[in-house]
Amino acid sequence: MSATPPPGETPDDRTLMVQVARLHYEHDVPRVEIAERLGISRFKVARLIARAREEGVVRITIDDHGVPDQILAERLREVLGIGECTVVRATGDEERVRQQVGAAAAHLLSTTLREDEVLGMTWGRTLTATTTQLASLPRVTVVQLTGFVAGDLATSPIELVRQISQRSGGAVYPIFSPLFVRDVETAESLKSHPDIRSAIRLFPEVTTAVLSVGSWNPASTQVREVLPAADVERAEALGCVADIAGILVREDGSLVDPEFQRRCVSISSAQLVDVPRVIAVAGGAEKATAIRAVARAGLITSLVTDDRLAEAVLAAAGG
Structure with a gap:
């Protein structure tokens, strides 16, 4: 002034x-x-x-971080062709955005899950933020949908399903196995282990699945970080732009490498498509292409995200 x-x-x-x-x-x-x-x-x-x-002597600003934007959510839902979207106005650095998106996902689960559902979970930093902000849950059965990747135990799917089961009081079915192994025979051997088989048998019973989405270009995924170089090179050569529950996806929604999926201890793409409600939880404009890809693949029915990712998806779709 x-x-x-x-x-x-x-x-x-x-x-x-x-x-x-x-x-x-x-x-x-x-x-x-x-x-x-x-x-x-x-x-x-x-x-x-x-x-x-x-004259600018008084300047009014609206602090809308973490507040749902229903108009933007509806536009995004129509563009992606999915059943439901939640878009929050997020501010701050990557970690703050993650917390705000996680809070919105936690609220969605707390208010929409029903008693005796079977809840499937993967892992990721935003899903960790979701889990830690869950105030309450009805009694649900919790099943881990993928093995784990190397990294922080606090963000592993084993820890996430444990925390959720404590909040809901329901049964929990973890998978004590790596997400991927070097050959199909080892993967099949792991899947036949009684404890892992108990979780896998529940995959067809899952009513709500909550998953993170990884982006390959630009790179924002833990899966790509831990894969052997030869697998990364092959996936990139085949056009991989996204991963979800260990499933690699091209930009047009087609699956990248069925042989790689056979080496994974995780829910299959066919099983995931059959889940009535699949909620992707992701934030950040860099994941726009990945979100569009998994939506085209029919692998998600719902999305919880922030306004930056929503605007990036809409821009890529021509408005």
């Missing part, structure tokens, strides 16, 4: 305008009372309040 008054305005005029604005906006003093205090008409008070806005 300039200290020099506009032409024709005296310092006293500007002082009066600031005084009126402060009483009105900071102290909630009614206009009639302001007029009485300052010995001016209430009409002059109204003019000074309006001028204060017009």
Whole structure:
């Protein structure tokens, strides 16, 4: 704000305008009372309040971080062709955005899951943020949908299903296995282990699945980080842009490498398509292409995200 008054305005005029604005906006003093205090008409008070806005003496901002944007969500839902979207206005760095998206996903689960559902979970940093913000859940059975990748135990699917089962009080079926192995025979051997088989047998019973989505270009995925170089090179050569529950997807929604899927201990693409409600939880504009790909593949029915990713998807789709 300039200290020099506009032409024709005296310092006293500007002082009066600031005084009126402060009483009105900071102290909630009614206009009639302001007029009485300052010995001016209430009409002059109204003019000074309006001028204060017009000249930038008063600047109003709306703190909408974490607040759902229903209009943007509906546009995104239509573009992606899925059943439901939640879009929150998110601010701050990557971790703050993750927390805000996670809070929205936690609220969605707490308010829409029903008693005796079978809830399937994968893993990821945003899903960790979701899990830690779950206030309550009905009694549900929780099943892990994939093995784990190397990394922080706190963000592993084993830890996530454990925490969720503690909140819901239902049975839990973890998978103590790597997500992927070097050959099909080893994968089949792991799947035949009684404990792992108990979880896999529940895949057809899953009613709601909650998954993270990884982006390959630009790279924002834990899967790509831990795969052997030869597998990464092959997947990229075949056009991989996204991964979800260990399933690699091209931009057009087609699957990248069926042979790789056979080496994974996870829910299959066919099983995932049959789940009535599959909620992807992801944030950040860099995942726009990945989200469009998994939606085209029919692997998700719902999305919880932030406004940056939503706007990026809409821009890529031509508005």
